[in-house]
Amino acid sequence: MLKGQVKGLLASLGLADMNLRQLLTQGVNLGLIVTTALMIWKGLVLCTGSESPVVVVLSGSMEPAFYRGDILFLNMGRKPFRAGEVVVFNINGRDIPIVHRIIKVHEKEAGTKKSDDVLILTKGDNNWGDDRALYNPGQKWLHRDHLMGRVVGFLPYIGQATIIMNDYPYVKYLLIGILGIFVITSKE
Amino acid sequence: MHTYMYRMNALFTVASTALAVICAAAALTDWTFTSDPPVSLQVKSYDGLQRESGEHRAWMTMQLKADLRDVFHWNTKQAFMYITAEFETPKNEVNQAVVWSRIVQKQKDANIKETVRFGYPYQLTDPGLSLHNTTFSLMFNWETVPVVGAMHRDTRVFPGLTFPGEYFRTRAIPKGW
Numbered sequence: 132m133l134k135g136q137v138k139g140l141l142a143s144l145g146l147a148d149m150n151l152r153q154l155l156t157q158g159v160n161l162g163l164i165v166t167t168a169l170m171i172w173k174g175l176v177l178c179t180g181s182e183s184p185v186v187v188v189l190s191g192s193m194e195p196a197f198y199r200g201d202i203l204f205l206n207m208g209r210k211p212f213r214a215g216e217v218v219v220f221n222i223n224g225r226d227i228p229i230v231h232r233i234i235k236v237h238e239k240e241a242g243t244k245k246s247d248d249v250l251i252l253t254k255g256d257n258n259w260g261d262d263r264a265l266y267n268p269g270q271k272w273l274h275r276d277h278l279m280g281r282v283v284g285f286l287p288y289i290g291q292a293t294i295i296m297n298d299y300p301y302v303k304y305l306l307i308g309i310l311g312i313f314v315i316t317s318k319e
Numbered sequence: 320m321h322t323y324m325y326r327m328n329a330l331f332t333v334a335s336t337a338l339a340v341i342c343a344a345a346a347l348t349d350w351t352f353t354s355d356p357p358v359s360l361q362v363k364s365y366d367g368l369q370r371e372s373g374e375h376r377a378w379m380t381m382q383l384k385a386d387l388r389d390v391f392h393w394n395t396k397q398a399f400m401y402i403t404a405e406f407e408t409p410k411n412e413v414n415q416a417v418v419w420s421r422i423v424q425k426q427k428d429a430n431i432k433e434t435v436r437f438g439y440p441y442q443l444t445d446p447g448l449s450l451h452n453t454t455f456s457l458m459f460n461w462e463t464v465p466v467v468g469a470m471h472r473d474t475r476v477f478p479g480l481t482f483p484g485e486y487f488r489t490r491a492i493p494k495g496w
Contacts, residue, residue, distance in 0.1 A: 196464045214403045214415035215460050238413035261440045284469050
């Protein structure tokens with residue numbers, strides 16, 4: 132009975148002429164694609180030292196340099212953070228990272244590794260005031276541990292795809308579904 | 320059905336590959352580009368040094384002449400110019416503050432001659448309360464954001480300046496600054 136069901140499913144996908152071995156091979160191919168993507172991402176994390184080496188700009192606070200939907204490449208680097216650099220930071224208790232420019236730095240010792248010995252204040256180029264209103268209540272400074280990396284590269288527009296997929300999740304499922312069917316049905 | 324799909328797929332692949340190659344080439348040409356723009360920055364007057372909400376805060380007026388038309392090339396989207404003050408105090412080895420900035424998107428607007436004064440939200444402050452007689456340097460920096468590719472940053476240092484040794488405030492500071 133199970134065999135009949137599988138056959139019916141395969142027929143509906145147009146795969147009736149495939150045998151089990153071919154089907155398994157395609158499954159392995161799909162797995163390889165997924166794991167390769169994961170490896171590239173983790174490799175980038177390792178090389179850049181940033182937990183999120185590629186980010187999509189989600190707000191207009193850095194216009195006219197970065198618009199919503201632009202892609203930024205981050206690098207942590209060994210050098211200490213300095214005023215004027217554009218950085219990505221995470222406020223405790225919030226999941227969306229923010230891309231803004233450093234406007235003040237106070238460092239107890241030059242290049243110190245102690246997070247709390249580094250005081251940083253940021254501001255968005257397109258915002259009138261500094262970011263103290265954005266930080267948690269009572270928080271005056273960012274520390275080293277809040278920072279996820281500095282912006283080193285720029286690629287316009289491409290991130291729009293991510294924004295569309297985030298705003299309309301069914302587009303994402305449709306796309307993943309279509310790609311999955313392509314991978315499974317392609318015969319090499 | 321497959322032939323149409325395959326043709327569209329091939330077309331899309333070729334188009335995106337070509338675009339990627341052009342972008343990479345544009346980004347690479349940035350690295351062959353050098354510029355040496357003339358910049359001069361002078362302190363005209365010290366306008367104030369006060370204690371304000373637990374910090375020392377200083378005001379001054381500067382004369383800036385910077386002709387950055389040189390740094391624009393075909394892969395430049397904008398230049399972000401900014402002036403930073405840097406100093407060392409007993410409490411903190413490195414103190415930096417941006418005191419002025421300007422976004423320039425067109426080459427013809429990049430010739431700047433102006434009297435620079437500190438305005439909100441930029442302020443020169445020291446939480447260590449030790450600006451008196453402290454030596455500082457001013458830095459004029461510019462960061463170019465490309466149309467596509469890597470960000471570039473360059474800087475000019477004007478060292479050897481000293482903050483005044485007493486608290487004062489002149490009429491040159493507008494109210495609310």
